[in-house]
Amino acid sequence: MLLPFLLLFLLIIPHHPFFIEYKTISYFVSSNSTLYGLIIENITNIYSNDTVKFEFYLINLNYSEYIGPMIEFNNLSSPTILYYFPQVGSNIVQRGSLVFQLVGDKNGCYIYENVQHPVSTVSVVTYYYVNDSGIPSKIVFLQYGLNGLVSNNTYILYSSNLINSNEKIYFPSGLQKVSRAFSLNAFEHEVENIVFSVILLGIPVLLLFSKKKYYNNS
Template structure:
């Protein structure tokens, strides 16, 4: 699956554009599957190396797929609760906190179980919206087996996340909110991978 991710930074009225790509690479008899996640940083024409994640086949914790949409509660790493339903179209909400900063997630899902849109609001410690990240589905071979990943040309290997400091003024990068913004934009996939690899060791 491929998503275009656009993050709007409220304080600077700036946009950061990424592609997030999930590709299933193997399915195992013990009820788990393996997939790679790759991020394309469109503002910089850079692409990350794919990272491997293992997930539950019947109830994915991380992969962008919700089996049996319509359930009131979906058990994921960030649990989701059904907040709206119109025909075969469902809206789920999830909330997580990092210190005093909140992340509020909305998954828009139809009967296929593949989210057509995911919106993440980052809420600052005073209740203000710091950033809004919108994931828009570009392609999914879970819906259409003929669909392929679409990559822009002339991508370079990603050089790391430190260059993001050039995108934002120091007034933003010196606040805790800025670190959560950067976490929301890029570091979530990286930290998830690290956490999963550590869990596999024990």
């Protein structure tokens, strides 16, 4: 069974640079507040072992700020940060240490679910809606606490030249760069233990540089 998936994988993924861009909508129940942003993953190099090098940008549209580019590396067969979904159609798909179960399909997309419990009182439920391209059209991250839903973070595919070769990266004008350097990979081994560092699960990294403003306004 593995061989057909590997063959499909090799056919789907181009061996040339590409980009993926998402619009992010993060709703916080307690303050009835919403953050809007963009995430850009610009793949600049694809190596023979299917490792990719890419630039990662985080844009906070509420405050016209951004972080990036952060230079990251992932492997296409089991990505952790890159929003690519390998082995589409399989009942079980692994992204790094996270295991996703196929739970249904809708409008031509497979729906995959993962449930994490970073601490006993918190759960994070993740849904990937992904078609045969391997690029998710929508990703939903629901964080629950003792009293129910805490936040709903939804990523909606904005553009990708893997879907449409004519698409270009949209980078809004008038943004201020935030002077803060870090690597997303530095958080990879902390994801299952620290709730607000669940970057790989999808709680927006936008909070890392907008959280102070957000709580001051709430």
